[in-house]
Amino acid sequence: MAGNSFSTATAGTAVDGYFAQVTHQPQHVVERRLQQSIQQETTPITDVAPKLRTRQRLLRGLSRMSSSSSLTSTGRTRSSSTPLPKSGASASCMNLGNSSSSMVPSPLNGGHSAFAFSPLVSPSIPGTPIEALSPACSTPTQPFPPFPHSKSFNDVCKGNQSSIDLRSPVSRPMDMTRALSMPLPCPKPKKTFAQLWDSLPHEVQVHTFRQLRPKEIICLSRVNKKFHKLCFDGQLWTTFDASEFYQEIPVKTLAKIMISAGPFVKNLNLRGCIQMELYQDALLMASACNNLVNANLEGAFIESEKVKELLRRNQKLAHINLTGLTCVYNETCFTLAEHCTQLELLNLSWCRNTTAIGVQTVLRSCSKLRDLRVGEVIGFDSLDVAKTFFETNRLERLVMSGCSDLTDSSLKAMLHGIDPQIDLLTDRPVVPPRRLRHLDLSRCTRLTDRGVASLGYCVPNLEGLVLSGCATLTDRALEPIFASAPKLSHLDLEDLVELKNELFSKCLAKSDCAKSLKHLSISYCEDVGDAGMIPVFRSCTNLRSVEMDNTRVSDLSLTEAAAMVRTRASRAIVRADRPYIGLSLTVFDCPNISQTGVREIMTRNAEMLIPPQSESAGAGFASLYQCSAEIISLKCFYGWQMTVDEHTKRIMRGHLAAANRLQRKWADYIQATExxxxxxxxxxxxxxxxxxxxxxxxxxxxxxxxxxxxxxxxxxxxxxxxxxxx
Structure with a gap:
C-alpha cells in the first residue's frame, strides 16, 4: 500500500508539472488551482478520518516494497525506461486505492496514444466508488495532451520527485476538461527577408534606399517589380544630382527617373549631361519638373525651347545656373523675368548669346535677386543698364569677370548714378551706400584708376574685392578703398604690376581692414618686396593665405610670417590633438628666397614651445603634447618642394623626431652641395x-x-x- 501511495503521489506531481509546462504557468500555481477545484467539486468525507503518512509509516512501506516477491528486478521496468509509443493504445493510470481498479486503455487524438488519468483515491479509503467523489469524475475519460516525444513519462516523474509532498493526505484528482481546453504552444515559423521587407512601412523603405548611390539604386530596380516601382518613386529623388553618375547610366534611364520623379524634384543638377542633346523625350522630361528650387544646367546640351519650358513650369525657382549655355538668349532672360520672380541667384557667365539688355530685364522683375554673375557678357557700356543697377541697389554679389565692355563711366553710373549731387566739403557724391559685399572686376581691361576709385566711401560692407588682370591700376585706385572698407577680408591684386611698397606699408597696414584681412594675393606684383610685406605681416595678424610668387620678397618676409604665427598660435594640450595648417604661403619663383627662409619655416613648424608654469608643475605634464597647433604650409622652389611636403606630413602626423631628422639631413645636403x-x-x-x-x-x-x-x-x-x- 505504501508503495502504491508513493507511486500515486509521484504520478500526480509529474502530471502537475506537465500541465505547468503546457499552460506556461509555475507548478505551484497549477497545484493550488487544482486543489481549489478538488475542494469545490468533491463531496466532503467526514465519517472516516484520513490516516496521515508519517515518517515511520513511509519507512515501513518502503521495507515491504523491498521484501515483496513480485519486485525481484532491481532496475527500471521496460515501460518506464522507453519513450512513449507512436501508435496504438497505452494503459492509463489505475486507481491505487481500490482493488477493483483496472488499467483501461484509451485511444487519444485519433489513434495517437497517451496517458489518460482516472481520478485518484487515497489508499486509506478502500472500496470507495469513483462516483462518490465527484459527479464530474463519472464522465468518460477526456483525451489528454501527449507528453513531448523528447521525454518519457518516467523522465517527467523523475524530474519532479524533488517537489513531491509526501505528507499530503490524498492524491489530487484533476479537472481534465479545463486542462485540455488550453491549446498547445506551437513555434512560430521564421519570416523570410521578403516578408520582413514587405512588413516595413513605405517611408522606411524609401529612407533605406536613400542611403544607396544612384547607380546602386538603378541596379536594384532589376530585382523584381516591387523594387522597380520603389526605385523610381519620386520621394527617392527629391535631390537629383546627375553630375556624379550621368556617365554610368543610360540616357533613357536618366530621363525615366526625371519623368517619374519630376513633381518631387526640388534640387536638379544636370551639369555636364551632354548626351541629352539628342534625346527625343527631353522636352517631356523638362515639362515633368514643376517644383524646382535649385537648378544647375551648366554645360548641358539642351535646346532653347526646352529651357524656356523648364522656366515656365517652375515659378518657385530661386537659384539657377546657366553657365556656358549657347541656347540662352535674351528671349530666355525675358521668360525668366516673367515667370521666375522669386529668383535669388542667377549665373549667366560665358553665355555668349546673351547681352546686358536681358540682364537688365531680369534685374527689374526679380525683386529678390541678390547674386548676379555675368562674366564675359557684353553690352555693359550702356548707361541705361548702369542706371538700372543704381536704382535697384539689391545686389550683394556682383561678378563681372571678363566684361571687356565695362568702362569707367558705366561703373561710376552703377555706383553713383547719373549726375549725382556732390558734397562741397568732401568732394564726394551724396548717394545711398551700395549693398555690395563681393565684387569681381577681374580682367576688365578698360577700367582705370578713375573708375575703380569710385568704390571708395561707397561700399562700406565690402568683404571681397577681385581686381586681378587690371594691369593699368595704380596705388591711387586702391587707397580710398582701403580707407573706407573696414570689413575687407579677401583681396586679389594679382598681376597689378604698377603697385608699390608704399600702398601696403602705409595704406593697407594702417587701415581699419588690417585686422579683418584673411586672404591676400599680390602675385606678379614685381615691385613689391620686404619693405611692403613686413608691415603687413606685423599688422594683419589674421592672415590665412598669402600668395607672393614672382615678387621681390626675401627670407625676411618668411621670418616675419613665422613670427606672426608663433605669436598667435595656441598649443595643443592633449596628445590626440594634431596640428593644422593656419597659414598658406606661396613664394615660388621668388629669386630672393633661399633655403635659409625655408628652413626657418620648417623650424617654426617643428619647434617645441615652453609650457606655462602651471602646466609644468602638474602631475600630468608628461602626457601633454607640446607642439604648436598651428603650422605653415609653404609652396617654394620645385627642387625643395618634396622635402617641405614630407616635413609637413610628418608634423601633421605628430612625428616631431622624424621631422627634425629630415630637416637636419636636408641641411647637411644643402651645405655639402654649396x-x-x-x-x-x-x-x-x-x-x-x-x-x-x-x-x-x-x-x-x-x-x-x-x-x-x-x-x-x-x-x-x-x-x-x-x-x-x-
Whole structure:
C-alpha cells in the first residue's frame, strides 16, 4: 500500500508539472488551482478520518516494497525506461486505492496514444466508488495532451520527485476538461527577408534606399517589380544630382527617373549631361519638373525651347545656373523675368548669346535677386543698364569677370548714378551706400584708376574685392578703398604690376581692414618686396593665405610670417590633438628666397614651445603634447618642394623626431652641395661628400613613417655621411 501511495503521489506531481509546462504557468500555481477545484467539486468525507503518512509509516512501506516477491528486478521496468509509443493504445493510470481498479486503455487524438488519468483515491479509503467523489469524475475519460516525444513519462516523474509532498493526505484528482481546453504552444515559423521587407512601412523603405548611390539604386530596380516601382518613386529623388553618375547610366534611364520623379524634384543638377542633346523625350522630361528650387544646367546640351519650358513650369525657382549655355538668349532672360520672380541667384557667365539688355530685364522683375554673375557678357557700356543697377541697389554679389565692355563711366553710373549731387566739403557724391559685399572686376581691361576709385566711401560692407588682370591700376585706385572698407577680408591684386611698397606699408597696414584681412594675393606684383610685406605681416595678424610668387620678397618676409604665427598660435594640450595648417604661403619663383627662409619655416613648424608654469608643475605634464597647433604650409622652389611636403606630413602626423631628422639631413645636403659648387683645391672631396649627403637625404625622404611619435615603419639603410675628419 505504501508503495502504491508513493507511486500515486509521484504520478500526480509529474502530471502537475506537465500541465505547468503546457499552460506556461509555475507548478505551484497549477497545484493550488487544482486543489481549489478538488475542494469545490468533491463531496466532503467526514465519517472516516484520513490516516496521515508519517515518517515511520513511509519507512515501513518502503521495507515491504523491498521484501515483496513480485519486485525481484532491481532496475527500471521496460515501460518506464522507453519513450512513449507512436501508435496504438497505452494503459492509463489505475486507481491505487481500490482493488477493483483496472488499467483501461484509451485511444487519444485519433489513434495517437497517451496517458489518460482516472481520478485518484487515497489508499486509506478502500472500496470507495469513483462516483462518490465527484459527479464530474463519472464522465468518460477526456483525451489528454501527449507528453513531448523528447521525454518519457518516467523522465517527467523523475524530474519532479524533488517537489513531491509526501505528507499530503490524498492524491489530487484533476479537472481534465479545463486542462485540455488550453491549446498547445506551437513555434512560430521564421519570416523570410521578403516578408520582413514587405512588413516595413513605405517611408522606411524609401529612407533605406536613400542611403544607396544612384547607380546602386538603378541596379536594384532589376530585382523584381516591387523594387522597380520603389526605385523610381519620386520621394527617392527629391535631390537629383546627375553630375556624379550621368556617365554610368543610360540616357533613357536618366530621363525615366526625371519623368517619374519630376513633381518631387526640388534640387536638379544636370551639369555636364551632354548626351541629352539628342534625346527625343527631353522636352517631356523638362515639362515633368514643376517644383524646382535649385537648378544647375551648366554645360548641358539642351535646346532653347526646352529651357524656356523648364522656366515656365517652375515659378518657385530661386537659384539657377546657366553657365556656358549657347541656347540662352535674351528671349530666355525675358521668360525668366516673367515667370521666375522669386529668383535669388542667377549665373549667366560665358553665355555668349546673351547681352546686358536681358540682364537688365531680369534685374527689374526679380525683386529678390541678390547674386548676379555675368562674366564675359557684353553690352555693359550702356548707361541705361548702369542706371538700372543704381536704382535697384539689391545686389550683394556682383561678378563681372571678363566684361571687356565695362568702362569707367558705366561703373561710376552703377555706383553713383547719373549726375549725382556732390558734397562741397568732401568732394564726394551724396548717394545711398551700395549693398555690395563681393565684387569681381577681374580682367576688365578698360577700367582705370578713375573708375575703380569710385568704390571708395561707397561700399562700406565690402568683404571681397577681385581686381586681378587690371594691369593699368595704380596705388591711387586702391587707397580710398582701403580707407573706407573696414570689413575687407579677401583681396586679389594679382598681376597689378604698377603697385608699390608704399600702398601696403602705409595704406593697407594702417587701415581699419588690417585686422579683418584673411586672404591676400599680390602675385606678379614685381615691385613689391620686404619693405611692403613686413608691415603687413606685423599688422594683419589674421592672415590665412598669402600668395607672393614672382615678387621681390626675401627670407625676411618668411621670418616675419613665422613670427606672426608663433605669436598667435595656441598649443595643443592633449596628445590626440594634431596640428593644422593656419597659414598658406606661396613664394615660388621668388629669386630672393633661399633655403635659409625655408628652413626657418620648417623650424617654426617643428619647434617645441615652453609650457606655462602651471602646466609644468602638474602631475600630468608628461602626457601633454607640446607642439604648436598651428603650422605653415609653404609652396617654394620645385627642387625643395618634396622635402617641405614630407616635413609637413610628418608634423601633421605628430612625428616631431622624424621631422627634425629630415630637416637636419636636408641641411647637411644643402651645405655639402654649396661647398661642392664652390670649387677650389678640395673640389673632388667636396663633390663626394655632396653625393653621399644627397643619398642620405634621399633615404630619409623615402622612409615610411609609422604611427608612433618619432618612429618609422621599415628599416632605413645604415648609410651615414662621411666623417668630418676624413
Amino acid at each position: 661647398e661642392a659648387n664652390a670649387g677650389g683645391a678640395n673640389g673632388r672631396r667636396r663633390r663626394r661628400r655632396a653625393r653621399e649627403a644627397r643619398q642620405v637625404h634621399a633615404d630619409e625622404e623615402a622612409a615610411a613613417v609609422g604611427t608612433g611619435l618619432g618612429m618609422t615603419i621599415g628599416r632605413r639603410r645604415a648609410r651615414t655621411a662621411t666623417c668630418a675628419i676624413m
